[in-house]
Amino acid sequence: MHTPLLKTLLTERGSQVFLGVLIVTAILVPLLNLAVPADSALHVSTYTVTLLGKYLCYALLAIAVDLVWGYCGILSLGHTAFFALGGYAMGMYLMRQIGTRGVYGDPVLPDFMVFLNWSELPWYWHGFDMFWFAMLMVVLAPGALAYVFGWFAFRSRVTGVYLSIITQALTFALLLAFFRNEMGFGGNNGLTDFKDLLGFDLQADATRIGLFLATAFALGGGYVACRAIAASRAGRVIRAIRDAEGRARFIGYRVESYKLWLWTFSAVLAGIAGALYVPQVGIINPGEFAPINAIEIVIWVAVGGRGTLYGAVLGALVVNYAKTWFTGAFPEVWLYALGALFVLVTLFLPQGIVGLLARARKTA
């Protein structure tokens, strides 16, 4: 119960399985892509590598949502906003990297700005030609937004459905703002046509592998960090707040501070996931802010099993794999299938797949 983190990770079944599979995948996938000839049955195509990388980004996002929802009871419909902001920060760096290779060949202005007849770079685009600065913004933009939003929301003791609704409103407001051309983020086309990252060609297999590994590393790191928080004394306070917020106040915990730090940390994780996502899919546009996305993340976590972290990862993988399959085979059914899945899980599997597995293990 009060064991150090390492011991927790090594003795907890779910963590063992998750970290084990992650490490094996991170070693095998690059090997099977680079070292196995393309005509072999064991070869993993670059397309698959990128698809897996995308799934891992979703898994990191799911962990971020599970940390606040599963452990602290904050049902966030705002994490798409943090994800997209991290993505835009990365996208801005990638745009600046294009340089004269754009359609209009302007050395400084991205194509869409030339198209809008802008003559100079808006102030908030400065600095994004530097990788370190862009990475700082990947963390700071979602982090600062989450901090300010959380400061007001948690201090005024907004909880439950009301909090979910205002997080949704936040996402929606950003969606509308980013759609506008005057905002300077490429309007509804967003940012795309990226060429390279840190000088590496984004189309090259090796770059794809590098991004995949970076994502796997971020997911593993994010998982361990969340696990460390959950296993700390603060983690027990956070769960206490989830179960009886008022009671936690009466024994002297400043509930709003706990929520604020957890929320901000979680938003930063979502931002990092977004930043890793954008170079792999090659585009970021306001569609990423869509409210339906926020609901989808919640479904991933619910399907996998909330409050376990590895459940969130499992849910993100299973649902997204299903989505890839469905949208290929029966695109028009997908949303219905997703809705049905959510209803079924809520009714019959309150602990998600992880809960089902745990029950099966107990009876076996």
Add this chain to the structure above:
Amino acid sequence: MKLPAALETFADREHVFEFMARGSRVPRLDVSHNVILYLEDITVAFDGFRALNDLTLYVDAGELRCIIGPNGAGKTTMMDVITGKTRPDSGSAWFGQTIDLLQLDEPEIAAAGIGRKFQKPTVFTEHSVFENLELAMAGDKRVWRILFAKLTPAQIERIESVLETIGLKDQRDARAGSLSHGQKQWLEIGMLLMQDPQLLLVDEPVAGMTPQETERTAELLLGLAGKHSVVVVEHDMAFVRSIARKVTVLHEGSVLAEGSLDEVQNNAKVVEVYLGE
């Protein structure tokens, strides 16, 4: 050479200046007038209905006070006011001479030294019994401290000894939600002990307890009085008799009578509204 008094405080390494007591705008508790709680002319109205009506009540330092009164008299509401859950419409509430309770919120009041056991037992059901006590333990409760804090052997020993006191040693690692009603009551009392408050507000501690458990609770509360001040709300008159020195009768939001149990039981007004029923 003798330093002037003002300089002496600077020379004293242990001296903690008010402005350096970070994270707290709460002054130190001062009970030099021997009164720990002042409630004066407190009125709380819910939609025009006065749950507390010009309530004035003083509790001495180290005292064990019983509060009785019919259902709806305002006993729980009074505790809500003291602990910051409910803001009164008028009146004043001071903890000792220096701490204005109406300026503080719940965690500040808890940190100042007021602990509370709720009428309906509220423990953290998903945490173990041990963890419930750990959560309640007195100490710095700010995020960054708690995030990196480890239990010291002395703290673990303290938790174990409270487990012993409340008779839940065998349930140490059990989910608090799996305890019986009486055990939950005990756990909540244990949490109160862990907080080590100066003033304990105990709302109906023996509801749902067996006679033996009730007796042990009485012993425990009597043992706490003196070093701590205790305010107990209880309907169980046998229990009140076993612990009471001074009893306050609340009725319709104000004090109807105050004195020893025999005095108030013979008070004509009290007989009429409460004991005579």
